[in-house]
Amino acid sequence: MSSLQNNFEFRVLDSSPRTAAEHMALDEVIMKAHSEGIIPNTLRFLQFKPCALVGLHQNVDLEVNVPYCQEQGIAINRRITGGGSLYWGPLELGWEMYAAKSTPGIPRKVENMYRLLCEGTVQGMKKIGIAAAYRPVNDIEVMGRKIAGTGGTELNHSFVFQCSLLVDFDISEMMKVLRIPMEKLGDKAVKSMSERVTSMQKQLGYVPEHSEIKQAILSGLRESLGREFHAGELTRAEEKMFAQRLPYFQSKEWIFGADNGFMNTVDCVANYKAPGGLIRVQMRLDDNIRLIKYLIITGDFFAYPARVINDLETLLKNTPIDKAQIRQKIISFFEIYQAQIPGVIAADFVAAIFLGIDNAQSRQLMAAPNVSQGV
Amino acid sequence: MAEIGKWNFPEALLYDQHNQWIAQVGNKILFGLTSYGVEITGDVLYLALPDVGAETKCDHSCGSLEAGKWVGRVYAPVSGKVTRVNQAIVSKPGTINKDPYASWFMEIELSEPEELNRLMKITELTTWLAEEMKQDV
Numbered sequence: 001m002s003s004l005q006n007n008f009e010f011r012v013l014d015s016s017p018r019t020a021a022e023h024m025a026l027d028e029v030i031m032k033a034h035s036e037g038i039i040p041n042t043l044r045f046l047q048f049k050p051c052a053l054v055g056l057h058q059n060v061d062l063e064v065n066v067p068y069c070q071e072q073g074i075a076i077n078r079r080i081t082g083g084g085s086l087y088w089g090p091l092e093l094g095w096e097m098y099a100a101k102s103t104p105g106i107p108r109k110v111e112n113m114y115r116l117l118c119e120g121t122v123q124g125m126k127k128i129g130i131a132a133a134y135r136p137v138n139d140i141e142v143m144g145r146k147i148a149g150t151g152g153t154e155l156n157h158s159f160v161f162q163c164s165l166l167v168d169f170d171i172s173e174m175m176k177v178l179r180i181p182m183e184k185l186g187d188k189a190v191k192s193m194s195e196r197v198t199s200m201q202k203q204l205g206y207v208p209e210h211s212e213i214k215q216a217i218l219s220g221l222r223e224s225l226g227r228e229f230h231a232g233e234l235t236r237a238e239e240k241m242f243a244q245r246l247p248y249f250q251s252k253e254w255i256f257g258a259d260n261g262f263m264n265t266v267d268c269v270a271n272y273k274a275p276g277g278l279i280r281v282q283m284r285l286d287d288n289i290r291l292i293k294y295l296i297i298t299g300d301f302f303a304y305p306a307r308v309i310n311d312l313e314t315l316l317k318n319t320p321i322d323k324a325q326i327r328q329k330i331i332s333f334f335e336i337y338q339a340q341i342p343g344v345i346a347a348d349f350v351a352a353i354f355l356g357i358d359n360a361q362s363r364q365l366m367a368a369p370n371v372s373q374g375v
Numbered sequence: 376m377a378e379i380g381k382w383n384f385p386e387a388l389l390y391d392q393h394n395q396w397i398a399q400v401g402n403k404i405l406f407g408l409t410s411y412g413v414e415i416t417g418d419v420l421y422l423a424l425p426d427v428g429a430e431t432k433c434d435h436s437c438g439s440l441e442a443g444k445w446v447g448r449v450y451a452p453v454s455g456k457v458t459r460v461n462q463a464i465v466s467k468p469g470t471i472n473k474d475p476y477a478s479w480f481m482e483i484e485l486s487e488p489e490e491l492n493r494l495m496k497i498t499e500l501t502t503w504l505a506e507e508m509k510q511d512v
Contacts, residue, residue: 104510106510138443155448156450318418318420
């Protein structure tokens with residue numbers, strides 16, 4: 001850790017809305033500058049012009065409705081961090097932290113770092129009247145509905161942690177911009193997604209000023225980390241690197257990338273009839289069918305508390321496709337949760353998810369031209 | 376096998392400060408993530424490695440791994456040329472979490488053999504890691 005980074009103050013960078021390419025280029029530039037020890041620990045706020053952002057290893061064509069974005073002038077870009085695709089509306093707000101991995105008080109274990117920084121954000125959100133809570137591993141929620149997501153990466157002895165806050169989120173627009181493994185059922189699909197996602201506007205009844213949100217976040221982080229935050233600017237070295245790297249982040253090479261460098265995905269659906277109603281599972285799996293990237297569970301059953309289904313979905317996100325492990329996770333979840341779903345038991349959810357996996361595997365076998373029967 | 380904290384580290388291996396183990400085999404090395412590296416990273420979901428024939432530079436990033444929403448780096452412990460890539464763990468990266476010392480990422484032919492002297496032996500690792508682990512208490 002350089003002497004620049006060995007103090008208790010963070011430089012705060014803030015700017016008017018930038019394009020997705022500009023922000024992605026700045027992410028790389030600041031990460032690199034920090035890893036070289038030429039800039040101090042930094043906190044940066046991000047406001048975007050409307051855009052769709054995919055994770056580092058995602059395939060744009062599978063995740064984003066490219067023709068729609070092109071028609072609407074919505075930029076598409078690729079993050080330097082992982083995770084899923086995001087739609088950023090004009091009022092959404094992000095913040096990110098660049099610091100040394102060895103910064104006292106910040107855990108080395110990624111899961112613990114997420115917890116600490118998410119809880120700092122939660123403290124900030126409470127200051128503006130939002131009853132937010134940390135949802136392991138890397139989300140922030142209000143009563144089971146996601147209001148912020150996080151991600152991060154590292155370079156040498158530095159890391160960046162990123163947080164995206166939903167301020168005045170347009171779910172309907174998100175469903176047009178992103179390719180979500182959910183049937184386009186108009187209002188029904190929007191309603192279903194509204195049960196999983198919320199925004200500051202929905203929680204407060206008005207759209208808070210960005211300046212108010214930023215002060216609240218800084219205040220929460222100050223309390224969590226015991227650090228001070230002071231306004232700063234990009235250095236000349238960063239500005240120079242930014243000018244050099246921006247064209248790459250605007251290029252198709254970066255945004256659409258090489259064909260073989262991504263985790264490709266397949267979508268599948270299962271309808272399972274349980275005594276208490278239909279369970280419909282819509283999943284996105286990696287194309288080797290080894291991992292549940294994420295899933296959406298809907299149906300005509302009644303669940304109490306309502307958030308139980310959202311929590312089950314969160315639990316199963318990024319789960320390897322190992323049927324014994326999936327069964328164990330679901331059974332344990334319902335043993336602990338004490339949920340009430342009349343006519344539906346844990347085994348029904350297990351069966352519904354297995355049916356979806358089997359459907360995906362059958363479809364893949366049929367699509368493979370050289371696979372012999374019985375293999 | 377040496378124990379540091381809750382984690383095991385084979386004594387015959389070398390280690391770097393990116394929580395990677397390195398096994399020397401003649402003028403080549405194999406390397407992967409240590410048990411502690413796996414612990415702090417989380418479940419590895421995706422691994423991207425360079426192609427055979429690629430050049431590596433000591434301590435520079437030569438690949439990436441994704442665990443949930445975290446993208447970690449794979450760092451070349453030495454300079455040289457990639458002679459083999461472990462496709463079995465590229466296609467099934469969850470193996471890294473189950474058996475980190477059997478999950479080698481790639482084989483590199485050394486171009487600067489003296490770089491091995493910069494790596495830590497088990498005694499040096501014990502001292503360095505004890506300090507590192509204090510951050511997660």
